[in-house]
Amino acid sequence: xxxxDIDIVLAVARSGKISQAAKELxxxxxxxxxxxxxxxQEYQIQLFNRFPKGVVLTSxxxxxxxxxxxxxxLLHDLKQDMTDPGEPSGTLKIGIVETAASSRxxxxxxxxxxxxxxxxxxxxNATSPKVLRKKIQDYEIDGAFISGACVKEGLKVxxxxxxxxxxxxxxxxxxxxxxxxxxxxxxxxxxxxREMTEEFLQEEGLSARNIIExxxxxxxxxxxxxxxxxxxxxxNVIHKKPDDFSVFDLADRFTHTTTTFVRGEDRYxxxxxxxxxxxxxxxxxxx
Numbered sequence: 001x002x003x004x005d006i007d008i009v010l011a012v013a014r015s016g017k018i019s020q021a022a023k024e025l026x027x028x029x030x031x032x033x034x035x036x037x038x039x040x041q042e043y044q045i046q047l048f049n050r051f052p053k054g055v056v057l058t059s060x061x062x063x064x065x066x067x068x069x070x071x072x073x074l075l076h077d078l079k080q081d082m083t084d085p086g087e088p089s090g091t092l093k094i095g096i097v098e099t100a101a102s103s104r105x106x107x108x109x110x111x112x113x114x115x116x117x118x119x120x121x122x123x124x125n126a127t128s129p130k131v132l133r134k135k136i137q138d139y140e141i142d143g144a145f146i147s148g149a150c151v152k153e154g155l156k157v158x159x160x161x162x163x164x165x166x167x168x169x170x171x172x173x174x175x176x177x178x179x180x181x182x183x184x185x186x187x188x189x190x191x192x193x194r195e196m197t198e199e200f201l202q203e204e205g206l207s208a209r210n211i212i213e214x215x216x217x218x219x220x221x222x223x224x225x226x227x228x229x230x231x232x233x234x235x236n237v238i239h240k241k242p243d244d245f246s247v248f249d250l251a252d253r254f255t256h257t258t259t260t261f262v263r264g265e266d267r268y269x270x271x272x273x274x275x276x277x278x279x280x281x282x283x284x285x286x287x
Contacts, residue, residue, distance in 0.1 A: 001039060001042060003071075003075070004035075005035055005038075005039055006068045006071055006072055007025060007072070008021065008025065008027070008032055008035050008036065009036065009039070009047065009061075009064060009065065009068055010065065010068055010069065010072060011024050011025055012032065012036065012048065012055060013057055013061070013065050016054040016055060016056065017054045017055070018032050018033055018036075018054075018055060036048065043064075045058075045060040045061075045064075046058050046060065046061070047060065047061035047064055048061055073139070073267070076139055076268075077267060077268035078268075080268050080270055081268050084270055084271055085271070086271055087118070087271060088116040088118065088119050088270075088271045088272040088274075088275045089116075089118035089119055089271075089272065090118075090119065090120070090270070090272055091119070091120045091121075091122055091272075092119050092120070092121050092122070092142055092270075092272045092273060092276060093122045093124060093140070093141040093142050094121065094122070094123055094124070094141060094142065094143060094144065094145070094276075095123075095124045095125075095126060095132040095135055095136070095141045095143070095144030095145065095146075096123055096124070096125055096126075096132075096144065096145045097125075097126060097127065097129065097132070097144075097145055097146060097147050097191075097259070098125060098126075098127055098187065098216065098217040098220075098237075099147055099193065099217070099233060099234055099236070099237055099259075100145040100147065100259055104236075105145075108279060108280065108283055109121060111279065111283075112275070112276055112279055115275075115279075116272065116275060119272045124140070124141050124144075127187035127188055127190065127191045127215060128187075128188065128189075128190030128191055129146035129147060129190070129192065130190050131190065132144040132146050133146070133155065133262075136155065136262070136263065136264050137154065137264065139264075142263065142270065142272075142273045143158070143261060143262060143263035143264075143273060143276075143277075144261070144262060144263075145259055145260070145261050146259070146260055146262060147192050147193070147257060147258070147259045153265075154264065154265050155262040155263070155264065155265055156262060156263055156264070156265040157260045157261070157262050158260075158261050158262065158263060158277045158280070158281075159260065159261040159277065159280050159281055160258060160259075160260045160261075161258065161259045161260070162256065162257075162258055163234045163236070163256075163257050163258070163259060164234065164235070164255050164256060164257070165193065165196065165232055165233060165234050165235075165250065165254065165255060165256075165257050166232070166233070166234075166235055166247045166248060166249060166250060166255075167179075167230055167231075167232055167247070167248040167249075167250060168224055168230065168231050168232070168233055168235070168237075168238060168245050168246070168247055168248075169224060169227075169230045169245065169246050169248070170224060170225055170226065170227040170244070170245060170246065171243065171244055171245055171246050172246050175246075175248060179204070179206050179230070180206055180207065181209045182206075182209065182229070182230050183209050183210040183211070183212060183228060183229040183230070184197055184201070184210075184211055184212070184229050184230055184231060184232075185211075185212040185213075185214060185220050185223040185224060185228070185229040185230070185231045186211060186212070186213055186214075186220075186231070187213070187214065187215065187220070188213055188215060192257070193231075193232055193233055193257075196232055196254060196257075197231070197232045199254070200232060200250065200254055210229070212228065212229050217237060220233075220237075221237065221238065224245065225241075225244055225245065232250070232254075234257065235247055261277070261280060263277075
């Protein structure tokens with residue numbers, strides 16, 4: 001087996017199509033097919049079940065991919081370790097949920113950029129912690145801020161922040177008499193605050209007149225500010241214009257939430273990421 005065979009198997013497993021994997025790797029499709037068959041002959045196993053529309057891993061193929069992923073990750077970390085100059089430089093890719101992109105966080109990023117000008121910072125926004133976890137596992141980002149109880153095996157928590165969530169509406173002098181006919185604006189499936197909203201409505205016996213799904217914080221706040229809908233979010237999301245909104249408390253079982261900064265467990269930590277995490281802990285961010 002050659003080390004390049006690992007990239008071939010992982011690419012085919014990801015895409016489920018030999019043609020797509022070949023295009024991704026810039027190989028001839030026949031070359032990819034031949035390399036897979038050679039591997040199967042070498043180990044006397046079948047890695048993929050072939051179908052007209054693509055391929056699916058066999059049980060042995062799934063085992064192979066687990067080992068191949070570990071080897072791929074180790075090689076990636078080896079390269080990073082050998083080329084890391086010790087002084088923070090290169091690119092630092094941070095995943096962040098929409099609710100964590102507060103002004104306080106931006107102040108930390110600004111200080112970090114001033115202190116380490118050789119580091120190029122890249123922010124990857126998402127509404128789903130699951131998406132960010134996968135990006136860490138796939139080496140697309142160095143670490144991420146994720147919300148809710150969603151830290152899984154393979155991730156290490158480097159910082160944890162406690163926050164409270166509330167019902168947020170447009171500015172009103174008196175609380176609403178009833179929430180029975182209120183519309184609610186939420187992020188797509190996978191967002192912990194959407195799950196919290198749905199659980200709240202169910203437990204309170206409320207039926208939302210309409211669920212409005214948006215993908216950005218700007219759109220969500222526009223819906224709330226205009227009076228189209230209410231939302232359930234941490235108060236930090238309205239920090240720019242707090243006087244334009246009203247905030248109402250939830251029952252204790254819905255109030256508390258956690259935002260954590262996580263990275264891949266047992267992964268190489270670059271000097272750029274190490275200094276970012278130290279600054280994060282030093283400043284004790286409250287989102």
